[in-house]
Amino acid sequence: MLNILGLKAHNLITAPLDIPNVTVLSVNQNERRDVVITVASTQVGTLCQQCGQPLTKLHGCDRWLELRHLPILGQRTYIRVPPRYECPSCAGQTTTQRLAWYTPKSPHTKAYDAALMCS
Numbered sequence: 433m434l435n436i437l438g439l440k441a442h443n444l445i446t447a448p449l450d451i452p453n454v455t456v457l458s459v460n461q462n463e464r465r466d467v468v469i470t471v472a473s474t475q476v477g478t479l480c481q482q483c484g485q486p487l488t489k490l491h492g493c494d495r496w497l498e499l500r501h502l503p504i505l506g507q508r509t510y511i512r513v514p515p516r517y518e519c520p521s522c523a524g525q526t527t528t529q530r531l532a533w534y535t536p537k538s539p540h541t542k543a544y545d546a547a548l549m550c551s
Contacts, residue, residue: 499541
């Protein structure tokens, strides 16, 4: 579930996010008043795309991925996910964690893509 805070602390709206294996870290609005939901994966690490070694160290220099998601209350919505993991064995090689709800290199979640195909 997703919590969106209203103008007053006691105003609270709950809406299903319908994205598996994530924890919501924060919900904010950007300068265009779009909803920006920052999430962390509940899956630990990923495998290096070059050597196959399990990775758990986030590469802190990249900006977070921001993926367009289904609107919430008529507002454009974006999901922010941590960027990449760094491989200590491959001279700084970085790898993006593969999550089932978005396609690598797509600017959208799969749910948003499906909604576009149906409209």
